[in-house]
Amino acid sequence: MRRFILPLVIFLVVAGFLFKGLNLDPREVPSPLVGKPAPQFSLPRLDNPETVFTPKEMLGKVWLFNVWASWCGACRDEHPLLVELAKTGFVPVYGMDYKDTREDAQQWLDQRGNPYVATAMDIDGQVGIDYGVYGVPETYVIDKKGTIAYKQIGPITEEVLRDKLIPLIKRLKAQ
Amino acid sequence: MKVYSILRLALACLLLHTTIVLAEEAQPLEANQAIEVQVQRLSEELRCLVCQNQTLADSHADLALDLKREIREMATKGMSDKEIVDYLVERYGDFVRYRPPLKSSTVLLWVGPFGLLLAGGVGLFLQLRRRQTMTTDAPLSAEEARKVSELLDKES
Amino acid sequence: MIPEIGHFALILALLVSLVLGTLPIIGAASGNAVWMGLARPAARAQFLLIAVAFVCLAYAFAAMDYSVMYVAANSNSKLPIQFRIAAVWGGHEGSLLLWAMILSIWTVAVSLFSKHLPDDMRARILGVMGLVSVGFLLFMLMVSNPFERLIPAALDGRDLNPLLQDPGMIFHPPMLYMGYVGFSVAFAFSIAALLGGQLDAAWARWSRPWTTLAWVFLTLGIMAGSNWAYYELGWGGWWFWDAVENASFMPWLVGTALIHSLAVTEKRGSFKAWTVLLAICAFSLSLLGTFLVRSGVLTSVHAFATDPRRGLFILAFLVVVIGGSLALFAWRAPTIGRGGKFSVISRESFLLANNVLLAVAAISVLLGTLYPLFLDALGFGKISVGPPYFDSVFAPLMAPALFLMGIGPIARWKNASLPELAKRLRWAFGVSIATAIILPLLLGNLTPMIGLGLFLAVWVFATTANLVYQRLRGSDQALITRIKSTPRSWWGMVAAHLGIAVFTVGVTIVKGYESEIAVRMAPGDVAHLAGFDFTFVGVDEIQGPNYSASRGQLRVTKNGVERTVLTSEKRLYTVTNMPMTEAGISPAVIHDLYASLGEPLTDGAWSVRIYHKPMVEWIWFGCLMMGFGGILALSDRRYRIKKRSKDEALANEAVA
Numbered sequence: 005m006r007r008f009i010l011p012l013v014i015f016l017v018v019a020g021f022l023f024k025g026l027n028l029d030p031r032e033v034p035s036p037l038v039g040k041p042a043p044q045f046s047l048p049r050l051d052n053p054e055t056v057f058t059p060k061e062m063l064g065k066v067w068l069f070n071v072w073a074s075w076c077g078a079c080r081d082e083h084p085l086l087v088e089l090a091k092t093g094f095v096p097v098y099g100m101d102y103k104d105t106r107e108d109a110q111q112w113l114d115q116r117g118n119p120y121v122a123t124a125m126d127i128d129g130q131v132g133i134d135y136g137v138y139g140v141p142e143t144y145v146i147d148k149k150g151t152i153a154y155k156q157i158g159p160i161t162e163e164v165l166r167d168k169l170i171p172l173i174k175r176l177k178a179q
Numbered sequence: 180m181k182v183y184s185i186l187r188l189a190l191a192c193l194l195l196h197t198t199i200v201l202a203e204e205a206q207p208l209e210a211n212q213a214i215e216v217q218v219q220r221l222s223e224e225l226r227c228l229v230c231q232n233q234t235l236a237d238s239h240a241d242l243a244l245d246l247k248r249e250i251r252e253m254a255t256k257g258m259s260d261k262e263i264v265d266y267l268v269e270r271y272g273d274f275v276r277y278r279p280p281l282k283s284s285t286v287l288l289w290v291g292p293f294g295l296l297l298a299g300g301v302g303l304f305l306q307l308r309r310r311q312t313m314t315t316d317a318p319l320s321a322e323e324a325r326k327v328s329e330l331l332d333k334e335s
Numbered sequence: 336m337i338p339e340i341g342h343f344a345l346i347l348a349l350l351v352s353l354v355l356g357t358l359p360i361i362g363a364a365s366g367n368a369v370w371m372g373l374a375r376p377a378a379r380a381q382f383l384l385i386a387v388a389f390v391c392l393a394y395a396f397a398a399m400d401y402s403v404m405y406v407a408a409n410s411n412s413k414l415p416i417q418f419r420i421a422a423v424w425g426g427h428e429g430s431l432l433l434w435a436m437i438l439s440i441w442t443v444a445v446s447l448f449s450k451h452l453p454d455d456m457r458a459r460i461l462g463v464m465g466l467v468s469v470g471f472l473l474f475m476l477m478v479s480n481p482f483e484r485l486i487p488a489a490l491d492g493r494d495l496n497p498l499l500q501d502p503g504m505i506f507h508p509p510m511l512y513m514g515y516v517g518f519s520v521a522f523a524f525s526i527a528a529l530l531g532g533q534l535d536a537a538w539a540r541w542s543r544p545w546t547t548l549a550w551v552f553l554t555l556g557i558m559a560g561s562n563w564a565y566y567e568l569g570w571g572g573w574w575f576w577d578a579v580e581n582a583s584f585m586p587w588l589v590g591t592a593l594i595h596s597l598a599v600t601e602k603r604g605s606f607k608a609w610t611v612l613l614a615i616c617a618f619s620l621s622l623l624g625t626f627l628v629r630s631g632v633l634t635s636v637h638a639f640a641t642d643p644r645r646g647l648f649i650l651a652f653l654v655v656v657i658g659g660s661l662a663l664f665a666w667r668a669p670t671i672g673r674g675g676k677f678s679v680i681s682r683e684s685f686l687l688a689n690n691v692l693l694a695v696a697a698i699s700v701l702l703g704t705l706y707p708l709f710l711d712a713l714g715f716g717k718i719s720v721g722p723p724y725f726d727s728v729f730a731p732l733m734a735p736a737l738f739l740m741g742i743g744p745i746a747r748w749k750n751a752s753l754p755e756l757a758k759r760l761r762w763a764f765g766v767s768i769a770t771a772i773i774l775p776l777l778l779g780n781l782t783p784m785i786g787l788g789l790f791l792a793v794w795v796f797a798t799t800a801n802l803v804y805q806r807l808r809g810s811d812q813a814l815i816t817r818i819k820s821t822p823r824s825w826w827g828m829v830a831a832h833l834g835i836a837v838f839t840v841g842v843t844i845v846k847g848y849e850s851e852i853a854v855r856m857a858p859g860d861v862a863h864l865a866g867f868d869f870t871f872v873g874v875d876e877i878q879g880p881n882y883s884a885s886r887g888q889l890r891v892t893k894n895g896v897e898r899t900v901l902t903s904e905k906r907l908y909t910v911t912n913m914p915m916t917e918a919g920i921s922p923a924v925i926h927d928l929y930a931s932l933g934e935p936l937t938d939g940a941w942s943v944r945i946y947h948k949p950m951v952e953w954i955w956f957g958c959l960m961m962g963f964g965g966i967l968a969l970s971d972r973r974y975r976i977k978k979r980s981k982d983e984a985l986a987n988e989a990v991a
Contacts, residue, residue, distance in 0.1 A: 008608070008668040009665040011616075011661045011665070012662055012665050015619070015657055015658060015661055016658065018705065019650065019654050019657075021705065021708060022632060022650055022708070026646045026647060028708075028712065033228065033271065033274045034272065034716060035271075035272065036268070103241070129242075129245045130249075134270060136271045138228035138271065203859075203861060205854035205856045205862035207854055208855055215853075223723070226721065232575075232721075234722065236570070239914075272717065273716065273717070273718045274716075274718060276718070277719050277722060278724050278727075279706075279720055284718075285710075287706075288702065288703065288706045288720065288724075291699070291702050292695065292698075292702065292728050293728075293731070295699065296692070296695050296732060299691040299694070299695050300691070303684075303687060307684055310677070311676070311678060311679065
């Protein structure tokens, strides 16, 4: 009687998926922006509110766009790595300070070192929405044509930097 | 003196009056109720990304409030539900929608329950028909019937 | 010292459950009476040991022993004592201990009330429950030990999640667990019957009261949870289709099907294989729910901190228990007889159709809950399946089930006549259609969903009334005699079905006619909703045991007459630094008035949300009626343990 085996078969298939599900992170949402042009914006810079930063300036270069905030705990974890990376001069790192105040942000950078060529101030979080930011820190790799090549959700770790970001940036630079 | 007191009285009345007016009708938080209806409808369909599992309507998280504000702005501009949802999907992906769009990967999700219902109905009917043609099985075997009737106090 | 006693008791309980899970079953297979006889003492010893562990943990909470990691993580010295005790099940480890505790309560209950069961059957049932217990105790001892020490001890605890600091926390989890762990009894009966080949009407007769009791607990547990969410989460929702709610709802749907299917199996000997499958599924879904909650596979408001080893352990356990029992089913089910003959139009068919609908509903909830996981695992990206999906899929599946509910109890067993049914129900049908159209028009809003909901609710009311009328009509006995001579289980069915109707009225009316406003209110300001005037009295600051709060009051008047005062608090729990809203609710039969205090604005004004929720209480009252129906059915004299006739003892011998 084949039909009596059916419940078992269905269960085993479900169990297989559950097993696979154990290794997936339900919180990580892949960005639909990967492979699309980085949204344009122009925001005042942290160092000089009179001047603005806009991604257009970066056309022709491969760069990192790191969304951070002084109130964000996980940003603290990745910050030393960014400082190291910036020192090597391998890739320019630009920052966007998300829903923060100038004073707090400046103090934070003074204390921990400033890896950013420039930091754009997204005080009301408007540009954050355009970039689909939902958890800080988030980091975008943007190529010479201004296309988002990769999005890291959550802090950059040494593994991510070594295994994903650096090889990817090398490849993009060679293009 | 008299003029002064009348003036004072008038002033007092005016003040009193204004305070009454100020403290009378509670003002809606958002002026345009038609737009609020749309915002509410949309935020019940959309997911708060930073929360565990909540709609935008239910959430008080920062990002949820920002997104609601964004939706309100778009609604004020006269954008339709679909345009607003598309705007958010462009940025956050289908994950933001609590009502998954119908596409090849979600066909099973949308059709599955009704397919099952149909299959269940047809299966049930065939089963019942087949049972009817079978004559071999007695309701309960004589032995079983005896046991049960002994077990159960007679109903009614 | 006390925590070590608890830990040691758990280890001993594991050893005892290992004995319980093996020797009696082997004894039953080989006819070894001594080994079979071990089942009852082992069940009792296991219960005592787990109870000792439970009391030890509760003591650690009461005595604020912050050298126990779990206590330190889930309580605080300022936490009021009732919540300190309830915090025992406020986290992962403790809720597993509650699970094991409740399983051992059910096991000991079976050991006490199974004197009339044949020895081998009883040995197998207790043995199967022992095996389930082994899994949970092992899980606790290996990766989720509630007694683990924290060295050095914390000075104070991190406090219980403020969301859980509510009287609902005291009742909801134990009730819910009593429900879905209770299905382990029906499960164990089925496995024992499959093992022993004794799948007969007597088997259905025995497992029926246990299933009904578990179902009553589950119904009330879900109700308590829904009611809790309604007043605690602060926006008046009562069901969110969250993964964890679904995890309790799926066993409920299958359990409901099981109750009906057991009735047919007992009375007519039919659907045996199906009934067994339902019993296995009801408990399997409870276990699956535990997995979904504990493993962190799905994001949910209830998910506790996760550990991949835990997920892997529960999954392995699921595969052994569910996979094993379904394999046993696949092997043994083909030998099960088909039972009595009945025609396509008969009460059996209607009950079976209802079973199919309930099963399809349960599978749909499962599909919706797991679909995001399926897509993610296959690399199709992330999606969310939420309330809008479930609402639009679930209503069309449940509508035919409610419709059949009106016909099933009226149809005859074996062979019913469609024209006769139609003739008998035509009045009920007319009344339902008329109400569904006229009432919404009077209330000023007719949508298809309101019409359908009211039609179904009135349909169930009307057909049930017809059923009762037909039952009590005629014959020359006095009415009271006729009422008394009707079995309680029948009245239980009537009460439960009316409960469904009441529930449906509540859902339909509140969804169709609720209204809300969000206003800015300074002291003295007045807002208007649904004919009531709400005057903002103002906000004062108060200090709770472990929180500080702003308490806002609204005086509610209608036509100048004061009706009630709504008090809503905005609390800030000091240890966790989490804000919580306590809604101000004035519940009544006709409607709830519901207010929740928002944020402070300028000039002493606050944002305030006020909701008018017509007939929302009917939702929970309907659930209470269902539970009451279950209890009525349980009190039927056929199930009373005390009154055991000589006949029954004789029958037991015959079965043995």
